[in-house]
Amino acid sequence: MANVKKTLIATTVAVATLAAPATAFADDGNNIQPDVNGAIEQAQNAVSQTQDTVAQATQATSQTATTPDNTITATTTPAQSDPVSDGQAKVDEAQANDNQAQTNLNQAQTNVDSAQTTVNQTQTQVDNAQTTLDAANQQVQNAQTTVNQAQTNLNQAQQNAGEATNPENQKKAQQALSDASQQLDQTTKQLESANQQVKNAQQEAQKKADSLTAAKNNEAAAKSDKDKADKNASDAKKKADESQKTISQLKAELEAALAAKNDADNAKTTADKNASDAKDGIDAKQKDADAKDDAANTAQADADSKKAAADNADKQLASGSIGFYQWKLASSYKNEDTQFALDQLVKYQNEDWVKIGEENSATSLQNMLDALDMIDKGNEIRRSLGLPEWTVNDADTADAQLAADYNTYSPNMGHVFTGTSQNLAWGYDNPYDGWYTEEKALFDQYAEKNPELRNMTAVEIYMKYPDIYEQTGHYLNIIDPNCDTTGFAITGSLTAAQNFSQKYLYTSGVSVDEYRQQILSYKNALDSAADVYQKALDKANEAKKAAQQAQQELAELQERAQSAQQTADEAAKTAKAKDEAYQKALDAYNAAVKAGQTADSTYAQAKDEADAKQTAYEKKQAATKKAQNEFDEANQQVKTAQSNVDKAQDAVDEAKKQVKEAQAKLDGYTDANAKLAEARKKLAEAEKTLSKAQDEQKTAQANLDKAKSAKADADKTLTDANAKLDKAKADKKQTEAALTDAKNALDGIATKPGEKDDIDPGYTIPSNEEDTGNTGNGGNTTGSNGANGSSNGNNGNATSVNKGMNTADKKNDKTTTYKVDADNKTATATGEDNLAATGVDVAGIAAVSIVALMMGVGFVGVERSVRRND
Numbered sequence: 001m002a003n004v005k006k007t008l009i010a011t012t013v014a015v016a017t018l019a020a021p022a023t024a025f026a027d028d029g030n031n032i033q034p035d036v037n038g039a040i041e042q043a044q045n046a047v048s049q050t051q052d053t054v055a056q057a058t059q060a061t062s063q064t065a066t067t068p069d070n071t072i073t074a075t076t077t078p079a080q081s082d083p084v085s086d087g088q089a090k091v092d093e094a095q096a097n098d099n100q101a102q103t104n105l106n107q108a109q110t111n112v113d114s115a116q117t118t119v120n121q122t123q124t125q126v127d128n129a130q131t132t133l134d135a136a137n138q139q140v141q142n143a144q145t146t147v148n149q150a151q152t153n154l155n156q157a158q159q160n161a162g163e164a165t166n167p168e169n170q171k172k173a174q175q176a177l178s179d180a181s182q183q184l185d186q187t188t189k190q191l192e193s194a195n196q197q198v199k200n201a202q203q204e205a206q207k208k209a210d211s212l213t214a215a216k217n218n219e220a221a222a223k224s225d226k227d228k229a230d231k232n233a234s235d236a237k238k239k240a241d242e243s244q245k246t247i248s249q250l251k252a253e254l255e256a257a258l259a260a261k262n263d264a265d266n267a268k269t270t271a272d273k274n275a276s277d278a279k280d281g282i283d284a285k286q287k288d289a290d291a292k293d294d295a296a297n298t299a300q301a302d303a304d305s306k307k308a309a310a311d312n313a314d315k316q317l318a319s320g321s322i323g324f325y326q327w328k329l330a331s332s333y334k335n336e337d338t339q340f341a342l343d344q345l346v347k348y349q350n351e352d353w354v355k356i357g358e359e360n361s362a363t364s365l366q367n368m369l370d371a372l373d374m375i376d377k378g379n380e381i382r383r384s385l386g387l388p389e390w391t392v393n394d395a396d397t398a399d400a401q402l403a404a405d406y407n408t409y410s411p412n413m414g415h416v417f418t419g420t421s422q423n424l425a426w427g428y429d430n431p432y433d434g435w436y437t438e439e440k441a442l443f444d445q446y447a448e449k450n451p452e453l454r455n456m457t458a459v460e461i462y463m464k465y466p467d468i469y470e471q472t473g474h475y476l477n478i479i480d481p482n483c484d485t486t487g488f489a490i491t492g493s494l495t496a497a498q499n500f501s502q503k504y505l506y507t508s509g510v511s512v513d514e515y516r517q518q519i520l521s522y523k524n525a526l527d528s529a530a531d532v533y534q535k536a537l538d539k540a541n542e543a544k545k546a547a548q549q550a551q552q553e554l555a556e557l558q559e560r561a562q563s564a565q566q567t568a569d570e571a572a573k574t575a576k577a578k579d580e581a582y583q584k585a586l587d588a589y590n591a592a593v594k595a596g597q598t599a600d601s602t603y604a605q606a607k608d609e610a611d612a613k614q615t616a617y618e619k620k621q622a623a624t625k626k627a628q629n630e631f632d633e634a635n636q637q638v639k640t641a642q643s644n645v646d647k648a649q650d651a652v653d654e655a656k657k658q659v660k661e662a663q664a665k666l667d668g669y670t671d672a673n674a675k676l677a678e679a680r681k682k683l684a685e686a687e688k689t690l691s692k693a694q695d696e697q698k699t700a701q702a703n704l705d706k707a708k709s710a711k712a713d714a715d716k717t718l719t720d721a722n723a724k725l726d727k728a729k730a731d732k733k734q735t736e737a738a739l740t741d742a743k744n745a746l747d748g749i750a751t752k753p754g755e756k757d758d759i760d761p762g763y764t765i766p767s768n769e770e771d772t773g774n775t776g777n778g779g780n781t782t783g784s785n786g787a788n789g790s791s792n793g794n795n796g797n798a799t800s801v802n803k804g805m806n807t808a809d810k811k812n813d814k815t816t817t818y819k820v821d822a823d824n825k826t827a828t829a830t831g832e833d834n835l836a837a838t839g840v841d842v843a844g845i846a847a848v849s850i851v852a853l854m855m856g857v858g859f860v861g862v863e864r865s866v867r868r869n870d
Contacts, residue, residue, distance in 0.1 A: 360492025391509025396487025
């Protein structure tokens with residue numbers, strides 16, 4: 001069969017057009033800058049360039065032949081049709097269309113963003129131009145005001161120049177100024193004199209006013225004092241009369257109360273003697289009975305507590321360290337860590353590996369004492385090194401006991417319940433032989449090679465030399481100067497655990513001897529509890545008998561004294577009541593007498609005071625009347641003086657006016673011609689300034705108009721770009737739908753090719769790297785020249801074409817089924833009529849490819865071949 005070679009060359013081209021950015025401008029609000037017009041022209045040129053590019057792209061599109069769906073198709077050699085190839089071709093075509101639609105959509109969005117930037121820039125230019133125009137308007141207004149004033153000054157100068165030619169006018173003006181000045185001096189002196197007279201009159205009137213105010217105040221005070229004195233005298237008279245009546249009545253009541261008091265006192269004396277005789281000896285007996293009762297209660301309480309201790313002694317001993325810490329919490333030995341220790345042991349007491357109180361457990365009292373002996377050996381080492389001895393801590397001890405039992409009775413072994421640090425040992429009679437002696441020798445060997453180890457803490461060695469710490473960690477824990485509290489535990493099987501803590505963790509440690517004494521005190525008390533209880537019980541029974549005998553004797557004495565005391569109590573109550581009644585009557589009588597005397601004296605004083613206040617009030621009335629007359633007279637003098645001042649001030653004002661007018665007249669004649677020339681010059685300068693300001697105003701208005709026009713053009717471009725963006729979005733949806741349909745159709749095709757359709761089994765589908773072509777200098781991504789590589793795209797044209805070509809030779813062997821990627825048969829370039837970022841219609845790319853080559857734009861040709869056996 002003849003071999004047929006089908007070749008398809010797909011050509012794509014990318015064109016990039018740079019849009020000139022709009023140039024913004026600003027003015028300082030005072031001066032109109034000539035660069036404003038140039039900035040606006042640049043903005044207009046940018047808008048015009050964008051519009052020209054859109055128009056050119058539209059024309060190119062109209063000249064480009066497209067398929068009904070705007071897809072540019074490459075010419076292919078007719079080939080024998082088969083369903084799979086045709087279906088795959090449609091998928092490839094739909095995929096290319098969708099890819100191009102996405103490119104168009106991206107370009108449309110870029111166009112919108114670029115147009116929006118131009119709109120923002122032109123708006124800034126409009127705002128700046130408006131600010132410049134506002135400043136120019138203000139300058140024109142200021143210049144016009146200056147011109148008007150200069151014209152007025154010129155008119156006056158012309159008048160003065162005309163009059164100045166007559167010498168008689170100057171002489172008259174000089175004389176008028178001299179006369180006016182003399183008149184001003186005279187009236188000024190008269191005004192000064194009048195002002196002084198007003199001041200004197202005002203001062204005198206103020207004195208009189210102060211005197212009048214004082215006189216009125218004195219009169220009012222005197223009136224108030226007089227009224228109060230009159231009322232006080234009347235009230236005092238009434239009280240004096242009432243007091244005399246009260247005194248007579250209370251005197252009779254006092255005499256009767258005294259007789260009753262004397263009778264009651266005599267009866268009380270007799271009853272008190274009888275009660276005293278009966279009470280002799282009862283107080284001493286009461287104290288004796290109370291003391292014996294207290295002794296009996298104390299002895300019984302002591303016996304009861306010792307009985308409970310005796311009953312519970314065996315149980316307590318069996319509870320080991322839990323019982324010890326319970327006892328310690330109830331004693332003066334407790335500290336802030338005792339409760340923690342008890343809580344730890346109770347929390348884990350039901351675990352299989354915890355043997356609370358058992359003989360071989362670390363929690364037995366004997367093993368606790370043995371553990372203290374071990375701490376003594378450790379402290380010998382620390383003393384030899386000059387380190388502080390360890391104190392024993394409840395929390396560390398409880399944690400160490402749990403760790404020791406765990407490593408004895410648990411199937412696991414390892415560090416648990418650690419404090420700052422922990423050492424463990426198994427099978428040593430003296431664990432320090434391994435922890436300290438053996439590991440110290442090893443550490444010394446390391447320190448000889450690395451002396452810095454001796455100056456490092458255990459933590460520092462652990463961090464920097466973990467392998468050394470792993471071998472000597474027990475030794476380092478023992479010599480750690482910061483760990484000054486410890487807890488040690490040992491079991492019957494010689495499992496040892498020692499916990500170490502720093503000061504900040506536990507602070508309630510005690511010496512080993514003191515801790516040992518605490519345990520022995522607890523243990524010894526339990527061992528001797530039965531004997532102690534019996535002795536306490538005997539003592540309690542003896543005390544109880546003595547207390548009962550004392551209570552019986554006390555009861556007999558109390559019965560005899562009770563009757564006598566009741567009689568004495570009743571007599572005392574009666575005597576007290578009579579005495580209180582008498583004392584009350586006496587107090588009332590004495591108070592009434594004193595009140596009567598006071599009332600009489602008060603009335604006499606009040607009468608004298610009222611008479612004196614009346615006289616004083618009459619004097620103050622006369623003084624007020626005199627002060628009022630003097631004030632009225634002084635006030636009239638002030639009014640007269642003020643009237644004279646007003647007249648004098650009017651005269652001064654008139655004289656000043658005459659002087660000013662005369663001086664102005666004379667000044668106008670002096671150098672009249674020179675002033676006239678100066679006025680003309682200033683008017684000319686003002687008119688020139690006005691003309692310049694008006695020119696700048698016109699320029700600013702023109703710039704504003706141009707800026708607004710550029711803004712309108714930019715707005716229209718943005719509107720067009722948004723419309724194109726919407727079209728690109730709609731096209732993208734269509735191409736996506738078409739691609740989906742094509743893929744669905746291809747998936748539904750299942751065929752077994754005939755002999756003529758078989759492909760050489762040796763044919764290899766091109767890899768992605770071959771399909772995508774050259775991605776070197778040209779910036780190509782899929783056989784096309786990328787926009788960001790347009791600056792050097794020419795350099796890679798020939799190479800890109802050669803590397804982008806892929807040919808596969810078919811062999812005669814047949815295959816039963818196949819599906820070849822459409823990229824090995826066809827390459828299609830598609831486009832929509834949407835605008836790219838530069839306004840170029842991508843549908844016209846194929847039509848302008850030759851022009852693109854002439855412009856230096858990168859070009860890539862891809863050739864793929866498929867050979868078949870016909």
